[in-house]
Amino acid sequence: MTPGHARGGLWAVVPAAGRGMRFGGDTPKQYLEVAGEPLLAHTLRALLAHPALEAAMVVLADGDAHWPDWHDFHGKPVLTCIGGAQRADSVLAGLAALPDGVRADDFVLVHDAARPNLRKQDLDALLERGRADPVGAILAAPVRDTLKRAGDDGGIDATAPRERLWRALTPQLFRRLQLTRALEAARDAGIAPTDESMAMERQGHRALLVEGADDNLKVTTPADLAWFEYLLAQRREGKPD
Ligand SMILES: Nc1ccn([C@@H]2O[C@H](COP(=O)(O)OP(=O)(O)OP(=O)(O)O)[C@@H](O)[C@H]2O)c(=O)n1
Numbered sequence: 269m270t271p272g273h274a275r276g277g278l279w280a281v282v283p284a285a286g287r288g289m290r291f292g293g294d295t296p297k298q299y300l301e302v303a304g305e306p307l308l309a310h311t312l313r314a315l316l317a318h319p320a321l322e323a324a325m326v327v328l329a330d331g332d333a334h335w336p337d338w339h340d341f342h343g344k345p346v347l348t349c350i351g352g353a354q355r356a357d358s359v360l361a362g363l364a365a366l367p368d369g370v371r372a373d374d375f376v377l378v379h380d381a382a383r384p385n386l387r388k389q390d391l392d393a394l395l396e397r398g399r400a401d402p403v404g405a406i407l408a409a410p411v412r413d414t415l416k417r418a419g420d421d422g423g424i425d426a427t428a429p430r431e432r433l434w435r436a437l438t439p440q441l442f443r444r445l446q447l448t449r450a451l452e453a454a455r456d457a458g459i460a461p462t463d464e465s466m467a468m469e470r471q472g473h474r475a476l477l478v479e480g481a482d483d484n485l486k487v488t489t490p491a492d493l494a495w496f497e498y499l500l501a502q503r504r505e506g507k508p509d
């Protein structure tokens with residue numbers, strides 16, 4: 269029986285095929301050790317510890333020599349496939365590799381391997397509101413800082429209006445076939461959407477914004493990793509985040 273099919277649960281596609289160029293170093297950031305485990309382990313646990321999740325499809329870089337060859341995590345199946353040059357290519361590959369038991373109109377979560385600090389209450393909210401929506405939903409955080417547009421000389425060209433601006437986070441929740449078609453359309457138009465919602469928006473599909481924690485950080489630079497290490501230490505000492 270295909271993992272996840274038996275229980276008809278929610279699958280997560282986890283794009284983990286990035287090279288971490290902005291982070292630097294030889295080890296892709298998703299495999300850097302935090303509290304004795306690869307960063308990706310923290311991400312998979314945050315996802316698969318949730319009762320609504322049945323399995324994960326982790327999308328790896330071709331020739332990934334770091335993958336610990338997990339076949340299950342937190343007692344749930346973990347499958348892998350090979351991604352592509354852009355994040356969107358990897359997500360599309362992950363959707364295509366899902367078992368046939370994940371039906372066309374089934375919701376699928378897409379969550380960055382580089383986002384290890386997903387809170388259960390945020391995932392609860394995303395699932396509750398997203399699964400009630402005809403299109404889906406994304407976690408996002410409202411912009412709270414004033415935004416400046418930079419000139420070529422490093423000076424300030426303008427202050428960008430921040431009303432109704434949100435930072436898109438992940439997970440993003442969409443139906444398998446609708447998201448696949450949207451990503452294919454973007455690819456065929458030569459566009460690399462930076463998140464799943466962008467591809468859906470291009471097709472006229474309007475998802476819900478579900479407010480998530482600001483500390484659902486994406487580890488992009490060493491400073492982000494240090495932040496996650498601090499948050500994890502605080503949690504393990506029982507201190508409020
Ligand atoms: N071709 C790609 C590029 C990115 N990702 C994944 O998408 C997530 C968000 O991407 P990002 O933070 O940009 O990771 P990298 O692409 O590795 O970072 P960089 O742009 O600095 O190289 C990460 O989990 C990354 O592994 C992916 O699966 N396939």
Ligand SMILES: C[C@](O)(CO)[C@H](O)COP(=O)(O)O
Binds near residue numbers: 435436437438463
């Ligand atoms: C999907 C995402 O995390 C939403 O903010 C973001 O777009 C990923 O961007 P990246 O440059 O691929 O890290």
